[in-house]
Amino acid sequence: MDADETLRRLESLAGSGDSTTATATAPSSACGAIVALMASHEGSAAVQQAGCAALLRQHISHAANTSQHDDDDDDVGQVLQSTQAMSRALTLHVDDTRLHETALHTWWGLVLDGAVVARLGRDATVALVLAVARAMGAAAANSDSAEAQRCGCAALWHVAASREAAVVVWQDAAAQDAVIGAVEKALAAFGAVSSDVARYACAFLESMCELKHVAVALAMARPRLVDLVVMAIGEHATNELVLEHATNVLRRFATDTAATVSVGMAPLIRLLVRVMRTVSGNASVVHSALAIVDSTLQQRQQQQIDPDMVFELLQVTNSLILFHRTSDEVIGAGLAVLATLIRNNTPVKLFTEPSCK
């Protein structure tokens, strides 16, 4: 079978929606057939790319018919088979950016179902995240396109969203290093220009930081991550999708670890005030931002607070408490900010300011 015929066969196997072929046969059989076709033309990047796409479409088609098949083992088997095939394809075509993007997109699709990810097991999980991290690294080296990083970060986020998988990743030193490193590089290289990269990277970090002690370890081992998250907040201060994850991560860093941000206190608080004003209706963001402000004020109580900054902070806190009057979290965070200001003696300073006399 030549390459053209293989491509047509892959198209057929992919099912393209109705997936007559895929549903006619067992899912694992369809996946196995695609993998076999990819293996028969390993030298053809086009076949590998078509194979990756076919794997994704076949997986989606299968997921849509899960209730009919209800074959859990097949799901896990498909992910394993697909991962191996795509990893080999990327190894052989390391310079093919398009193939990397397609493979990472497929991985994203493969791990969308958290239940499947949770059943992968330790080895398969480690193999998958290592493959994704390697693909992200290779794509970043060959291209300035954010697409591969977007898909890679999203895939890793969905893996980390499964607590079992997140624990596996964190406990495996190689996987941990590869994955965190890949996300850090993606955030550093594309976080400012791509809101999706920033969003998925921060979402991944948020999921990881939900594990106990992870935030502390990350802040200690990779302090740059903290700054990158602040950068993401600053660059996407109007994007609620980014802010929801980024402020949560920063809150974890700030409250759990007292992580030092290279950004000064005043710029950080001003940034957060800007964020709170911009997305004042988002209780999650507002709560996180207030908590970060509170932590920052607590950690740097010795620093002089600019009256302008205090004014803006008090004003926005006032408005937010009124706005989120049904949210105990926001009200509590606002109260905490005021309590910290009081502990820092700010009211006394303000009231004894000469201009107030």
Add this chain to the structure above:
Amino acid sequence: MQIKYATETQPSTRSRLALVGLVDTIRHVATWPSIGDAVRMQVAQVIESMDVAQRASTGAPPVATSATAATRAQRRASRALSVYLSRDSSSISANNGLLTPDQSQDQLSIAGRSLSEDSYTAVSTPDSTRNPCISAQAEEVFAVPPKLTLSNSRRVAQPLPSAATQQGSSSSRRQSLHLEPPVHADFGPVPLPPNGRSRQPSNVSSLSFGSIKSGSDYVTADSSSGGPGYAVNMAEADQVWARRRSSGSGSFQSVDLAGARRRSKQQQYHQQSAMSHSSSMVTLHSAAISSSSTSVINSGTTADQGDSSKPFDVSQLSLAEMLVIVCWSSHGWIPPFIPAAITACCLGELLFHETIAIAQQMRLDGIHRVLISKDAADHPAIKHNKLLRSLSDLIEATPSHHSFRSWIKRLGKPSHVRFKETGRRKQKIDYSFFVS
């Protein structure tokens, strides 16, 4: 009229005002029924800390222990919770015990109805374009909710309802009516006369400006039959005030509402009844300039100590010259960047110097909207634009650090004038000043 913002004042002054505003909001938070116990406790702690900080900043001696401060905050919160009334219930249960079961809702004057959008002339809305959500939220300022004014003349002692009773009377038509204001922590007991007995005022009429009706001269809505309260029109009221002026201020007695509440219900009944006859009470619906709410109350105690270098004799004012300020606080509607909106109804050119002080305070508080009611606008002083022009000029040109408290001091509040928070509703606080 272009009104400048507080942002033009010094940063520390703005911060101070913002701090006072936030603390005021937090005091208000304790009255929200939706908050949980943890937040309620947090509020009490913050208020206590703030009180300590404020005393530290002013060098004032401590006035309360932490336990009492927390207790006060909790009492305020529970009191606010207890004023939920049910229209379906035959008894209007208010924890102040001033309503009888047979008093129906319609006997509460709903003055806010008249303060609808069309009854105001917007004088200035310079900030409505600063943020899209401001203009949207500012609309709520015009949509004035019903303002329920409880006439003193209708107050009759009634046992306090239990919390369980109030909970049980909840219904879908439940409406929040703050008939009893939370007693402000800083509003101390009113001093008793030397004989130790409360002053029993006599010959008092109740004049409430909170119920100005559009297109009507009537300034009090309590004209229901059977009660000692009565409605007066402007002309009649002017005559009343003219007579009082000529008779001198000594003929008026101050009313100790706070003290009255602490006395027995029977005593309270008599005092409230007497008050309806004898108190010349002008309701100053203020409010809620966030920074002023505490200041006004504080002034009730501090100015009593004597800063009356320039006595301000309220009795020298005619009714038409009375000042009614309706300030809408930031409570309830959310101005993201502007601390407060204010509606000012200024009656009478004789209040020019008071208006100066108010204008100064407006500027400090970042007032972005001044509305003149049609009733007020019909007044000759308003018609001739003297007051507006003066107000405008002052806000534009007068840099001042006078606070609301200083305004009170500037008036030289004599000892026979007492300010008191008389109502706290969802979106505003009412103040009354009682004139001897």
